[in-house]
Amino acid sequence: MKQKWKYGCIALVMIAAMLIMTEAGGKKIQDDTLSGIMIVIDSGHGGKDNGAMANEANEDEINLLIAKKVRKALREKGAGVVMTRTGDYDLASESATSRKKEDMRKRVEMINQNRIDLFISIHLNAYPSADVHGVQIFYQKGNTDGELLASYIAEEMVSVSDHVMHNKAGDYYILNETGPTGLLIECGFLSNPQEQKLLQEEDYQLELAQAIVSGIEAYFVALQ
Ligand SMILES: [Zn+2]
Structure with a gap:
């Protein structure tokens, strides 16, 4: 007893x-571990451009939900955050002859014209084979800081996704045309039914966002 x-x-x-x-x-x-750091969060697509789609899930909507969670977590750590969009729209003007081109050009302008330390472009993927799933992180070719940032975020993503693919230099307009260090993160595949369900869950979106922010923190600690 x-x-x-x-x-x-x-x-x-x-x-x-x-x-x-x-x-x-x-x-x-x-805390204020990211105090004085300025970051652009680019939520991919928007407006008529839904991006990847599967069943009821649209990429542009989920991108924005993740982006807003990243913004919240970054601000809680003292970082300044600029979003390329905060709602369901694109950045092209009414008179644009090519909405997609003008939209992308304006996103690049926002990244290049703000005095920022880095940017993160958030996307989701789709692939003809439903088996393919996981996280892909792309950095600017030749940008060693970008490569380092990608590796820190990938390290955090391992505890969120069971398939974090090898980081690659990405041939994307938003990476090729921008000056500051930046990444394009494909947070998952809407074409994989299990991952599609996860990506629609708020908890999973939050885990992805927290992995991105923890990776950013580790990157700035490493740079000090
Ligand atoms: Zn996309």
Whole structure:
């Protein structure tokens, strides 16, 4: 009987310690590890351009939901954040002859004209084979800082997705035409039914966003 009491007390002490640690962890979120850092978050597609689609899921909507979670987490760490879009629209003017071209040009302008430390372009993928799934991170060709940032984010993504693909130099307009260090992250494949479901879940979007932000933090620590 005495033994039981003893173990009961030990368990209570452990629970109390865990609660205190959780509380400390909660407070730590409101830190300023990214104070003074400016970041552009580019939420891919928008408006009539839905991007990849599968069943009821549209890429542009999910991109924005993830982007907003990234923005929130970055701001909580003291970073300044500029979003290329905050709603369901593209950046082209009414008179644009090619909406897609003008939309992309304006996103590039926002990245090049703001004094920023880095940018992250958020996308989702689709592929003819439904088996293909996972996270892909693309950096600017020849940009070693971009490659480093990609590796830190990939390290964090491993605990979110069971398939984080090898980082690659990406041949994308948003990477080729921009000056600041940046990444294009394909957060998952809408063409894979299981991943499509996950990508629509708020908890999964939050995990992706937190992995991106933790990777950004690790990158700036490494640069110091
Ligand atoms: Zn896309």
